[in-house]
Amino acid sequence: MFPRVILKGTMIKKSQQKKRTSPCNYKERYFVLDTQDLKYSERRPGKKPMMKGCIELSRIKCVEIVCSDIPIPCNFKYPFQIFHDSHYLYIFAPDNDCRLRWVRALKEETKHNNLVAKYHPNFWMDGKWRCCHQTDKLAAGCSVYDPVGYASKKPLPQLPDSEMGLHDAGQRVVIALQNYTPLGDDDLPLQKDQEYVLIKSSHPDWWAVQDSQGNTGFVPSTYVAEKSSTNFERFEWYNKKITRGEAEDLLMNEGKEGAFMVRDSRQAGVYTVSVFTKAPGSNGEKNPRVKHYQIRQSETGQGAFYLAEKYLFSTIPELIHYHQHNAADQWEVDHEELTLGQELGSGQFGLVREGTWRDRKVAVKMIREEYMSDEDFKEEARIMMRLSHCKLVQLYGVCTQRFPMCLVFEYMENGCLSDYLRDNKGRLSQDIMLGMCLDVSEGMAYLESSTFIHRDLAARNCLVSKNNEVKVSDFGMTRFVLDDQYTSSQCSKFPVKWSAPEVIKYCKFSSKSDIWSFGVLMWEVYNEGRLPYENRSNAEVVESLNAGLRLLKPRLAPDAVYLLMEWCWKEKPEDRPSFALLLHELASLSDL
Structure with a gap:
């Protein structure tokens, strides 16, 4: 076709x-x-x-x-x-x-x-x-970045003439539903969730607002919602006086996954969200249907709207915008939808098995019950869901409704990087090895920019796709830290041969300790999967590091690459590069 x-x-x-x-x-x-x-x-x-x-x-x-x-x-x-x-x-x-x-x-x-x-x-x-x-x-x-921005909306109209003027409409307050980058001199940038004073709202497409610094300008009217109002007839998703049956007919005819509308409920002043879904049923077969969710108001105060009680919003447009981009159940995978196959491996977290989910091959990581509590697991999964990058192994969903709880990942056909290096010994070119280091550094630069720490970066924790692309895995055991440093409270188990001196001595993890581990990973790549310090005990490794000794230059590593490894292994964390800088240096080597 x-x-x-x-x-x-x-x-x-x-x-x-x-x-x-x-x-x-x-x-x-x-x-x-x-x-x-x-x-x-x-x-x-x-x-x-x-x-x-x-x-x-x-x-x-x-x-x-x-x-x-x-x-x-x-x-x-x-x-x-x-x-x-x-x-x-x-x-x-x-x-x-x-x-x-x-x-x-x-x-x-x-x-x-x-x-x-x-x-x-x-x-x-x-x-x-x-x-x-x-x-x-x-x-x-x-x-x-808004991946749907112009895709699901009508094109933004031309800005109204500045002669329209900015006239006081009283202290009505609006909330930004999403960020907005100005397209001209007369409009104003919006920052999601920030409040603005509404100056003029007579134009159907563009409203005049004022920010907290006193700057005024035009913004798209659909990007903001009045804080004190439930008047949302201007939004295209609102269908007034449509019955449940009519909503089902309209959405079934459209047949688009996630298509929705907000309509009046039978009870005056109450609204319902009707959503079309093709999600498979318990028998695994597709089951097109329309689900209906009543928008509720919290008893704690007027104007607190919700579909799921833990997510409260001041206005219904805010609620709709959030759930458009953060579907409440999109990450929960029904155990019945998973077909499990052969074992792929096991580790300290639990067993990993091949599987099939919605006609897609996946890897299913089954978490040992004694490894972490339900709440810890859900928190780790929530953290992983916030991360999305082409050089990170993608999390598709989680199973939390029964034991063992599971994480469902994209399937990486060529397995872990350490095994791949050993299996292909003697067949990897300089370009391929440098490309592997570039892939990992790109994924880690993303984690660094998101203030995430991996804490266990090594070739064994990277996976290789069928196209020989390397992606970082097992980053879900990180912690989100505002000061970019995490001091472990357990500190009982960590991989000494990949660990920076400050981790070994003080259990202090940071992006700079990940940099040290990345240097060891580069050493693994250019040694085609050899284990670092393979004939030394952990105690001997610590003694060598304290004496200032470092891993020797791999035979296959160019001098420029080994210089980057040595840079990663500087004694003081502040003397080591960032991943963004390392990525730049590796990319410049690939241009030579």
Whole structure:
């Protein structure tokens, strides 16, 4: 079956400059977006177009407009960006409608990918990001990325004329439902969950608001909700006076997973959320149906709305926006939906088995009952759910309703990195080994930017996909710490041969102790899976480290790579690099 063409047209592409010496240029290309790829070609008069590039949609991590005040050096003045693999592609559309049309379509096709949590709203230029001034091109973004933004909403209208004016409408307060990056000089940035004073609301699409610093400007009306009001007729998800049966008919006819509406309940002043789902039933077969949830109000105070009692909201639009992006039961996996297969391995946490879930091959980690309490398990799972990156093994869901409790992960066909290195000894090129270190450093840079500590980074805790991509695993045993340092209260078990001196002496974990472990992981890679200090006891290793000795240079490691290992093994944590810096240094080696 051929892929379906979605959009096609002529735009201008900026060179991706994958290497430092690559020239910067702008070239007209003919773009074709279908359900599998984004392709672009050079049109040649009298000849067949020459294909110049193809990006698989599954590899795209972010699609967003670019907001910048710099002069655009080409004829088309409306830029947008595509972040795929480790590269940024900048495309320039002839007008804003064209740009939004492409961004909406690309977002729609990629919204289920492994996407970035944050993106850079401005250009990468002259060795730094113009938005946040970070000097690492692969540094985490500085604005929250909305993967559906333009995909599920109508395109934002043109800003109203400034002559509309900003007139006082009393001290009505609105709450931002999501972040908003200004598209023009007259509008105001929004920060999710912050309160703003509503100045004018007569325009159906744009409202004038004032922030806490006294700045005023226009924002999309659907991005905010009045704090003291339940008047939400302006939202497209509200269907007044529709019965339960009519709601079921409408949603069943649409047949889209997660499609929903809010409607009036029989009881005056009460509202119901009706949601369409195709989730399999207990027999494993798909069971399309519509579920109905009444929006309730807390007895503790007027205006506290909820579907799940632990998540309270001041307004119904806030509640709807939260549950649109954080489905209450999306992470809970029914045990009956899992088919378990052969054992893949076991560890201190429990048994890992191959499995099938919703026609997808998965790895199921079954947690030993004595390992942690129910609440600890749920807290660890909650932490892992907040992490999403293409170089981390993805958590699909959890089973908490019966024992043993389970974590359901993406299946990595080639198993753990340490075994893979030993099984392929003598067959790994320098590029492959460096690529493995790059993969792990990219995943760890993401954890570092999220203020997460792994605490057990090693080749055995990284997995290899069927495409030989390496991803970091077992990061769920981390703790989220605001000061980037965690002092273990148990400190009874930790892998001494991968541990930094401050962990061995004082049980102090940080991103810098993860850096030390990463140096040992690099040593493992370039020694093709050999165990570090393989003929020494833990006590002998500690004695060597105290004497200032370090692991010797692997035979296969270039001098530049071993210098990075030694940098990771500096005695003082503050003398070690960050993962963002290491990622930059490794990437520069890959360009040589």
